[in-house]
Amino acid sequence: MIWFLIGTAVLFIWLGDLTEAAVLGAALIPIAGMDAYLHRRTQASTEGLRARLASQARVLRDGREKDVPSEELVPGDLVIVPAGAYFPADGLIQSGEALQADESTLTGEALPVRKAPLEPRPVGTGSVTVEGEHWGMAGTRLLTGEARVVIALTGPETLYGEIARLSRATQVDRTPLQEAIARLVQILLVVALVLCAILAGIRYAQGYGAVDALLSAVTLAIAALPEEYPVVFSFFLGLGVYRLARKQALVRRAVVVENIGRISCICTDKTGTLTEGQLTLHKALPVEGVSDDELLTIAATASRAETADPLDLILLESARPRNGKVEAVFPFAEDRLREVAVLRSPEGSCSAAMKGAPETVIEITTLSEEERRLWRQRTQELAASGHKVIGVAIRSFHDWSGEEPETGFDFAGLLAFSDPVRPSVADAVREAQDAGIRVIMITGDHAHTAAAIAKETGIGTLDPRVIDGKDLAAHIDHQEAEIDFDVVARCTPSQKLDLVQALRAKGEMVAVTGDGVNDAPALRGADVGIAMGERGTRSAREVASIVLLDDNFATIVGAIAEGRQLFTNLRLSFAYLLMLHAPLVATAALIPLMGYPLLYLPIHIIWIELILHPTALLVFQNLPSQNALSRLSKGSRPSFFAPREWVTISIVGALASTVILGGNILNLGETADVPHARSMAMASLIITGSAITAALTGFRSRSAWIATAVPVLSAFAAIQIEPVARVLHLSPLHLMDWAIAMFGGVIISAGAAFMTQRQDLGKPHARLHRSGQSPS
Known part of the structure; x- marks a missing residue:
């Protein structure tokens, strides 16, 4: 499009029309600048991925610890990773106690993940599968403990490296409208040049010189x-960028304004998108005789701020530990699944506060077997509803032996933690699904947790259909299989991308939301990638085409509605240009080819252009919404205009050409008065343009009234005021001439109005288009 604008501007300079060349040149500057800027920012996605990697690593070589650049690590190196540091590469955890890692950037899971050293395997065991709890992965952060990791994979071989490769390898297709406009402009350009050459040759052969x-x-x-089409397209895209920004959606690729209005499926991340993205205390279930505050106080006593464990920090914010001196802390470990703090009160008595896995805590309390069964059942119910559950217990004694107490604890109750759903998400999901937009949750969480969140937000049915990530590939491989699930759990970055590509292959226009590094490949591979601006990683923002400034899922629905209305208005603008351009070009070519004097002089064409451009650019963009988020019906392959709409556009153009040609030829035949015949043609053409404007806009804005009335008034003044008409090579018309021109305009407006009412041109297009397929 940029090269076409350059070529057209040069052509206008060669023709001596510096005004048109200046307009095109001015339009070219922001378009080229925006293209260069966005290209540079897209390339910065790799830098964004690199920002979360550890630049230095402490490695044990030759019996000595030394700091080396992370890129110099090789498989077999023994790396020391302290609490709060990022793993520099993928490796097996050799040693460490009470290890927890934040893997949310890779998996999307908000909760800390427990890590444990890998037990030595006997020689000759053969191939062994290593569980994820024994792996430290590049780009993830160790929260608690100090780990020693034997490096196994580095650079592009790590999971983080695979994400970077997928993000860079995914290509951004041209949008359907870009393809359609490029094809339309090429056709019109070729036709225009051929007609110009033929007309020049015939006029010269006819002896006109x-x-x-x-x-x-x-x-x-x-x-x-056809210079209007790329200019109007660019203008509407810029307008869309501005309007979406006012709705808290920052557009990074302007052409996505077209796609956002035709989204048929939203693949949304859970953590940080549907949910708040942070762990919160959801519920306290104390035993009888223990208050909520007392339960929290016991849990806070068994917590330590220095561990940086999010759960400990939440508990310490919720309650103050018991007064006294901490005699000893027995930290959480994989083999114990509990943490115990021994406290000596100012009076000299001792107590032990414990928190940990409910099944472990319940077993070492004084509860009866029936009470234990009841509390285990409550634990399972909370876990099934997407909560992280811990048990809390307390024991008092006079003399402490110095050993960890392992019996005699009084059970205090359960604490349930959750990543809460954003308040507006359920309404936004319902609105999207009512409009025919599928919503699929993609998460790294467990299936039970994912199903609970899906049910709470209203995704899918009352009983959301869940598929595990490991089963996704087999499902996708069956080409005939419908993608009929609502949730994908335990999903990896490559599986997310596979799902997006499968949905697109089935004709869906896909938007992907996300905020983590793990979302980057799918964000880039979707028709519209939507990143979270507040909590999103830099990598997600860089590869996405839209960034939500408020991280609100509801903003997506508003952006889709805005995009649909803008797309509808753009189609109306293009229909207007086609309906009016057809008679303009047809009569400008046919009248001279038939041997009559030139119908239009350059000044008349510029007059028409001064009406065309403001109307196409300003009037149609300002049309108010007519239920822009109405339901889309599924159907055959879409196009910018449906075949019947093209037929209607052709009929209106042919009808207008007939009216203009007929009026001009009849006047030439009766009086051979060229200025009078030309006035009749100009009056008919301008009234035709106003009639089309009125029909397509329905007078739904003040600018529509102005664009309908002002051209007709200007034509009447220019033609009927004789000094002005003489300068313009025109002559005043009779009342009957104006009546005939107005009658022709009424007929033409009826045809255009039939198109908007019967062919749904004024509504969001019902058929969804796939990139790479030929649009009409």
Whole structure:
């Protein structure tokens, strides 16, 4: 499009029309600048991925610890990773106690993940599968403990490296409208140039001379060259960027404004998108005789701020530990699944506060077997509803032996933690699904947790259909299989991308939301990638085409509605241009080809252009919404205009051409008065344009009224005021001439109105288009 604008501007300079060349040149500057800027920012996605990697690593070589750049690590190196540091590569955890890692950037799971050293395997065991709890992965952060890791994979071989490769390898397709406009402009350009050459040759052969032949060709070129279409398209895209920004959606690739309005499926991340993205205390279930505050106080006593464990920090914010001196702390470990703090009170008595896995805590309390069964059942119910559950217990004694107490604890109750759903998400999901937009949750969480969140937000049915990530590939491989699930649990980055590509292959226009590094490949591979601006990683923002400034899922629905309305208005604008351009070009070519004097002079074409451009650019963009988020119906392959709409556009253009040609030829035949015949043609053309404007806009804005009335008034003044008409090579018309022109306008407006009412041109297009398929 940029090269076409450059070529057209040069052509107008060669023709001597510096005004048109200046307009195109001015439009070219922001378009080229935006293209260069966005290209540079897209390339910065790799830098964003690199920002979360450890630049230095402490490695044990030759019996000594030394700091080396992370890129110098090799498989077999023994790396020391302290609490709060990022793993520099993928490796097996050799040693460490009470290890927890934040893997949310890779898995999307908000809760800390427990890690444990890998037990030595006997020689000759053969191939062994190593569980994820024994792996430290590049790009993830160790929260608690100090780990020693034997490096196994580095650079592009790590999971983080695979994400980077997928993000860079995914190509961004041209949008359907880009393809359609490029094809339309190419066709119109070729037709215009061929017509200009034919007209010049025939006029010269008819004996009108070289100057007349050149003037005929230049006039037709000014009328026929389709420079309005790329300019209008660019203007509407810029307008969409501005309007979406006002709705808290920052557009990074302007062409996505087209796609956002035709989204048929949203693949949304859970953590940080549907949920708040942070662990919170959801519920306290104390035993009888223990208050909520007392339960929290016991749990806070068994917590330590220095561990940086999010759960400990939440408990310490919720309650103050018991007064006294901490005699000893027995930290959480994989083999114990509990943490115990021994406290000596100012009076000298001792107590032990414990928190940990409910099944472990319950077993070492004084509860009866029936009470234990009841509390285990409550634990399972909470876990099934997507909560992280811990048990809390307390024991008092007078003399402490120095050993960890392992019996005699009084059970205090359960604490349930959750990543809460954003308040507006359920309404936004319902609105999207009511409009025919599928919502699929993609998460790294367990299936039970994912199903609970899906049910709470209203995704899918009352009983959301869940598929595990490991089963996704087999499901996708069956080409005939429908993608009929609502949730994908335990999903990896490559599986997310596979799902997006499968949905697109089935004709869906896919938007992907996310905030983590793990979302980057799918964000880039989707028709519309939507990153979270507040909590999103830099990598997600860089590869996404839209960034939500408020991280609100509801903003997506508003952006889709805005995009649909803008797309509808753009189609109306293009229909207007086609309906009016057709008679303009047809009459400018046919009248001279039939041997009559030139119908339009350059000044008349510029007059028409001064009506065309403001109307196409300003009037249609300002049309108010008409239920823009109405339900989309599924159907055959979409196009910018449906076949019947093209037929209607052709009929309106042909009808307008007939009215203009007929009026001009009849006046030439009766009086051979060229200025009078030309006035009749200009009046008919301008009234036709106003009639089309009125029909397509439905007078739904003040600018529509102005664009309908002002051209007709200007035509009446220019034609009927004789000094002005003489300068314009026109002459005043009779009342009957104006009546005939107005009657023709009424008929044409009826045809255009039939199109908007019967062919749904004024509504969001019902059929969804796939990139790479031929649009009409």
